Amino acid sequence: MIANGVRHMSHLNRLSASSAARKLAAREITAEALLADCIERIAEREPDVHAWAFLDTDAAMRRARSLDSRGPAGLLHGLPIAVKDIFDTFDMPTSYGSPIYAKHRPASDAACVAVARTRPGVHRRAPRPPLPTGWCRSRSGRRPRAPSCAPRRFAASSDTSRPSAW
DSSP states (O other): ETTTEEEEOGGGGOOHHHHHHHHHHTSSOOOHHHHHHHHHHHHHHHHHHBBBBBBOOOHHHHHHHHHHOOOOOSTTTTTTEOOOOOOOOOOOOOOOTOOGTTTOOOSSHHHHHHHHHHHTTTEEBBOOOOOOOSSOOOOOOOOOTTOOOOOOBBBOOOOOOOOOOO
16 A cells, blocks of 8 residues: 555565455455555565566456455455466466576466366466576575575586585
């Protein structure tokens, strides 16, 4: 929320999933308000943590408003759900954390995504994974509480001159 040019988050993004679900079911909060607060938090932190591979806030807000208009239905009703960029989603790019697949658009959802879509949550594409092969430094996420301590991404290698991530 912006008032007098100053951003004021309601801190709904700090609720646990179970607390948010209870408040949504009791209509103490709306899916739209919860999502808006989460989006504000993402906007505030994303420049530091680089966590999101893709985020369609407009589509997520449309879904949240639609869920609010219908009323509570199920445990996941109105909860923002992030889908890691290693799972196929037919309506969002899925890069598997690799520049090779940067423009890849799967024809269908991964099974777990398809099941989640049958539940009334608010779906967003989400955290970017590290590239899974070779020695690499990706633009993958940083530690939210210590962004300057971005972990190096290591993969199994026979090169013993490189430190192991494990």
